[in-house]
Amino acid sequence: MKKVAVVGVGETKFSGPQTKTEVELFGEAATEAIEESNLKPKDIKALFIGNALGDFEEGQGMLQAYAAENIGCLYVPANRYEGACASASMAVRDAFMWVASGYYDIVVAGGVERAATMGTGLATRTFAMFSDARYEYPAGVTFPAVFAMLTYLYADTYKIPLQKLREQMAKVTIQSYRHGSINPRAQFFGKNADMTVEKVLGSFVVCTPLTLHDCCPFSDGAAAVVLASEEVAKKLTKKPVYITGIGQASCGPLINQKEFLPRIRAREISSQQAYKMAGRTPKDIDLCELHDCFSIASLIAAESLGFFDYGKAGDAWEKGEADIGGKIAVNPSGGLKSKGHPIGATGAGQVYEIAKQLRGEVEAGRQVPNAKTGMTDTLGGDGGTLVNMIFERGW
């Protein structure tokens, strides 16, 4: 297989409700990525888009065909991937393989969603379809409930008093908000920088014990990346970011992982695939954009990815070990909780951030100094799908 590089990235601002269609949003991100790659639309051989709920949001199915036309790529093969929140990561991982195989030399991959515009009520109800339709959401178990239960289980499993755990989770939120507040593409740019533990714990309860500030927002947004073979990448950019490891695992209902929970077994399997392929270990990773849909999700993810011991991630966040300058910089973009969570675009947004960080092109205050190796982590549903990728500087 050939080496595959990210040669350009693009992203809309992640936001609340807005007026552009998904095709338009994706076009904005993809055009930025193509231009940044010093390419023209005619150079693009294929298009891969993650999208979870476009048909429910605005009644457009098969949006990839319309998106391809919209960015000037009429007639290119275009696929849509649906893996709930992991949709865009699936698309990027798949694009990787088409380039790695040598079949295509230049591919655009990304994702788009208008989860905010559809409204929180419809978003929550339709998004719940990405849990088990037999046993989970018919019982009223939407995702806040899943992570609320995981919070209790985490506290019980690792013998951490709930109040202490909630305070640690609040510090996860505070770190995310701080980074997001200085990320111009973040939904919470300029907001929440003055968050305190007291404010987090005192915000309204979404699902006991999770409060508003434990939860990520629904967002509109799109992100796209251009992948190219090593040979082409070297001609296009002095700073190719190579994808050196990929991993993916599915698990169906969360109950399948009951002997492991609150560890997410699918994530352990997926990330180990990526580490093995890259020849890396968790210690080699300088920064990670991980799937912090809820504050507890950050702790769970960071442990399953191998960054901290099980039950110890809360301590790590308290000590700054998960922050820039610490053991590993987690979510310097602000993550889902502050940058935002446009479901089908989130994974590509993570790749956008990693590429910008490795190139050293991020705003002061959230740039990870001399970052050489980055990782993405995207979770679909309540553990049903996990995708991990490792990226490294090519210069």
Next chain:
Amino acid sequence: MKKVAVVGVGETKFSGPQTKTEVELFGEAATEAIEESNLKPKDIKALFIGNALGDFEEGQGMLQAYAAENIGCLYVPANRYEGACASASMAVRDAFMWVASGYYDIVVAGGVERAATMGTGLATRTFAMFSDARYEYPAGVTFPAVFAMLTYLYADTYKIPLQKLREQMAKVTIQSYRHGSINPRAQFFGKNADMTVEKVLGSFVVCTPLTLHDCCPFSDGAAAVVLASEEVAKKLTKKPVYITGIGQASCGPLINQKEFLPRIRAREISSQQAYKMAGRTPKDIDLCELHDCFSIASLIAAESLGFFDYGKAGDAWEKGEADIGGKIAVNPSGGLKSKGHPIGATGAGQVYEIAKQLRGEVEAGRQVPNAKTGMTDTLGGDGGTLVNMIFERGW
């Protein structure tokens, strides 16, 4: 790239409304395919599923994760592809690349849909989302309307009296029904073998000039195939069916092809990719399962694929040139019009038929004698996505 073979295929009976879930239907088809391949679920490295409307049909998103678990493949990477009617063909084409690259040696790909169970009203309304949400379906243009207009355009472009064209289209239907009536997996098995031109023309009008018998049914069903590398395939079967050519193109709104219509330009591009890769021409193809969602669609497809001159396909059908024993055997399975059209499964169902035909395992009366080379043709939406694949005997 490595050579890739179909080593096993499975399919449910395509049917009207029934009681199994999509996960269960897919499990039935995938288990048959895995068993036919002399494999166990633990041998499967990845799962790729096409599905268009599962979230609308039964409220299950990300069904691939649940399907993977259900067939005994817990933790394997699983993707869902949505390309309207071409969803499963996307999944198979994508699986091809993961095996061709050498990354996986054994992959299951297929599709599933419960388009009949959801009811014709909801199916028609939701399915219309796979046309352009800006200009097409808001104007009331559902797919019967698209193909009705194409019928008028075809008659006008090629100067064929409408009544003559309608009679030719009726002969397309009669051939499809005849084949499907002896295909036990077909929705219309045992039915419609006595169809006549008069009955077709006299059935109720769906959208002028299309009558009921010009239209395919909505169906429930699933189909799956096991793809393996050449090395593995040789150990598993004496009759590997190699995928020698693949092609795919997108086009967005049908209006983009206005200078070509009623030719489908995206299909010409897609099929030419497949022919080029396989080193074949239309004359080399012994049988083709093509996307006959309406009788007129068969004529249009057979011409864009290069089997007959433009405007001459109706004559060809009248002369039996598109039948078994003719120039090319079109839809010996009965096609969408008689075998059925479970949207997201249709493309994999076509691969099922081609593999069975090349192996010589089809019922007498619809077996293409000594078939060595077969082709699939799947259209998503109203020309927005086309996928073509060429298959050849490996013995």
